Amino acid sequence: xxxSEILKPLSEMIPVAxxxxxxxxxxxxxxxxxxxxxxxxxxxxxxxxxxxxxxxNRLLAYNVSKxxxxxxxxxxxxxxxxxxxxxLAINHIMEQLLSLKRDEIKGKHIKxxxxxxxxxxxIMEHYxxxxxxxxxxxxxxxxxxxxxxxxxTLIRGDGNSCGSLxxxxxxxxQKLAEQAKVEFLxxxxxxxxxxxxxxxxxxxxxxxxxxxxxxxxxxxxxxVNEEADRLASLINNLLNLSKIEMGSLALSKSMTRTKxxxxxxxxxxxxxxxxxxxxxxILSEKIPPLNIDKELMKTVLINLIGNAAKYTPEGGRxxxxxxxxxxxxxxxxxxxxxGISEEDMPHVFEKFYRSSDEQVRKKTGHGLGLAIANQxxxxxxxxxxxxxxxxxxxxxxxxxxxxxxxxLE
Amino acid sequence: MSxxxxxxxxxxxxxxxxxxxxxxxxxxLKFENAGYKVVTASNGLDxxxxxKMEYPDVVITDIRMPVxxxxxxxxxxxxxxxxxxxxxxVITATIDNTERLWVNExxxxxxxxxxxxxxxxxxxxxxxxxxxx
Numbered sequence: 001x002x003x004s005e006i007l008k009p010l011s012e013m014i015p016v017a018x019x020x021x022x023x024x025x026x027x028x029x030x031x032x033x034x035x036x037x038x039x040x041x042x043x044x045x046x047x048x049x050x051x052x053x054x055x056x057n058r059l060l061a062y063n064v065s066k067x068x069x070x071x072x073x074x075x076x077x078x079x080x081x082x083x084x085x086x087x088l089a090i091n092h093i094m095e096q097l098l099s100l101k102r103d104e105i106k107g108k109h110i111k112x113x114x115x116x117x118x119x120x121x122x123i124m125e126h127y128x129x130x131x132x133x134x135x136x137x138x139x140x141x142x143x144x145x146x147x148x149x150x151x152x153t154l155i156r157g158d159g160n161s162c163g164s165l166x167x168x169x170x171x172x173x174q175k176l177a178e179q180a181k182v183e184f185l186x187x188x189x190x191x192x193x194x195x196x197x198x199x200x201x202x203x204x205x206x207x208x209x210x211x212x213x214x215x216x217x218x219x220x221x222x223x224v225n226e227e228a229d230r231l232a233s234l235i236n237n238l239l240n241l242s243k244i245e246m247g248s249l250a251l252s253k254s255m256t257r258t259k260x261x262x263x264x265x266x267x268x269x270x271x272x273x274x275x276x277x278x279x280x281x282i283l284s285e286k287i288p289p290l291n292i293d294k295e296l297m298k299t300v301l302i303n304l305i306g307n308a309a310k311y312t313p314e315g316g317r318x319x320x321x322x323x324x325x326x327x328x329x330x331x332x333x334x335x336x337x338x339g340i341s342e343e344d345m346p347h348v349f350e351k352f353y354r355s356s357d358e359q360v361r362k363k364t365g366h367g368l369g370l371a372i373a374n375q376x377x378x379x380x381x382x383x384x385x386x387x388x389x390x391x392x393x394x395x396x397x398x399x400x401x402x403x404x405x406x407x408l409e
Numbered sequence: 410m411s412x413x414x415x416x417x418x419x420x421x422x423x424x425x426x427x428x429x430x431x432x433x434x435x436x437x438l439k440f441e442n443a444g445y446k447v448v449t450a451s452n453g454l455d456x457x458x459x460x461k462m463e464y465p466d467v468v469i470t471d472i473r474m475p476v477x478x479x480x481x482x483x484x485x486x487x488x489x490x491x492x493x494x495x496x497x498x499v500i501t502a503t504i505d506n507t508e509r510l511w512v513n514e515x516x517x518x519x520x521x522x523x524x525x526x527x528x529x530x531x532x533x534x535x536x537x538x539x540x541x542x
Contacts (some may be wrong), residue, residue, distance in 0.1 A: 211438070
């Protein structure tokens with residue numbers, strides 16, 4: 001075996017000497033191993049020296065592979081340059097990002113590597129002055145991903161620099177979350193300001209005495225009253241929704257006598273009727289107790305029945321039907337209202353979604369009721385289904401699992 | 410209500426574009442009380458059509474509306490701005506980067522933040538209409 005082959009990993013490790021601070025001489029003049037083979041460099045020839053070198057070499061190879069295993073297992077892209085800006089190491093993710101292969105670039109000066117990637121351009125812009133910069137960070141869009149790239153000087157224990165390190169972190173999901181937060185806030189302020197705006201406008205007209213006839217006065221007082229309620233319900237819904245989304249809404253489940261639970265909600269909903277709607281409650285003979293968070297499930301049903309009432313014309317019918325079906329319990333809210341168009345159907349549970357349909361827009365709403373209902377049912381490991389056709393009423397069905405014990409509180 | 414009657418016969422037509430019926434209701438009443446003719450529309454596209462038919466002197470519009478937003482409507486009104494003078498008041502829930510960008514685009518739009526005072530809007534309109542053209 002040629003000495004150069006035995007010593008190959010050693011040659012790859014030469015830049016590592018930078019990090020120990022003891023390799024000043026070899027740093028800029030890697031030993032050409034071929035010269036040893038050709039006998040042009042006087043090497044010790046005793047067996048002892050060779051076996052010593054073999055051991056050192058094996059240790060070094062072990063350390064190199066350990067080091068590479070660690071950086072290859074990082075979730076971020078990593079490339080490390082030595083103090084002469086030669087590629088010391090690159091991990092799998094960075095190889096993919098830069099479309100470069102480590103075998104082809106290791107030990108090469110960064111200038112000799114070619115990549116069109118923005119990260120590479122970023123390195124090229126800064127590597128010459130990296131000692132002065134210490135750290136340079138940028139957010140780059142690479143393909144469909146957002147990457148936070150941070151390029152920094154590697155500082156040794158004695159304070160001298162020994163190369164540079166570039167880390168690329170995928171922050172796509174973070175960016176999406178930030179964007180969603182901004183959109184949410186903008187929606188919220190819009191939704192909150194809508195009823196406040198109405199209250200402000202209407203009261204100002206009342207205060208200035210610009211409303212004279214009795215009928216209009218009554219209409220104005222009613223509107224202000226309703227908008228105050230709308231604001232309160234909006235705030236409640238927002239709080240619930242953000243609690244659910246932050247995962248901090250803990251269900252407080254208890255075994256519930258389902259029949260009484262449904263009857264109470266039904267009575268309350270029917271008593272709010274202003275449009276001569278016929279309310280109907282149909283319960284099957286056998287109603288199992290349910291292990292639910294009563295307050296939250298009440299919110300779900302009130303939201304569903306409230307929607308039904310909102311979009312059902314004068315003299316219509318709203319039915320609350322409940323039945324056991326296999327290992328599931330179903331609660332249906334059925335109305336004879338305006339129905340949901342095919343176009344709106346996929347979006348009904350999206351928060352802040354409101355139909356562009358004139359008939360729907362005529363009614364006030366903030367597009368949160370169904371989103372919350374859906375999330376609450378989801379927390380109960382159930383699901384909400386909807387069957388509807390424009391002009392032909394809607395049926396919302398809550399499907400809950402049963403069988404989590406039949407012990408009543 | 411004699412003070413209101415004094416305004417009757419004033420020249421000036423106001424187009425109010427908003428998908429919230431309460432908003433159009435209250436502003437319509439305010440401007441009619443002040444003696445103006447009021448036309449309402451429930452979204453940007455509707456507003457655009459009414460604008461072409463009615464030749465309003467003032468357009469008061471909300472931003473977030475179905476079918477066509479207030480800003481999109483304003484963009485389509487830009488051509489008409491070269492032909493004749495009219496006031497645009499844009500009612501917004503928040504004034505943020507997006508709104509600032511749009512105001513640069515529609516450079517004669519006046520932004521008014523919610524909650525709006527109908528009285529303040531009337532002042533804006535009267536000031537504009539009393540200005541020598």
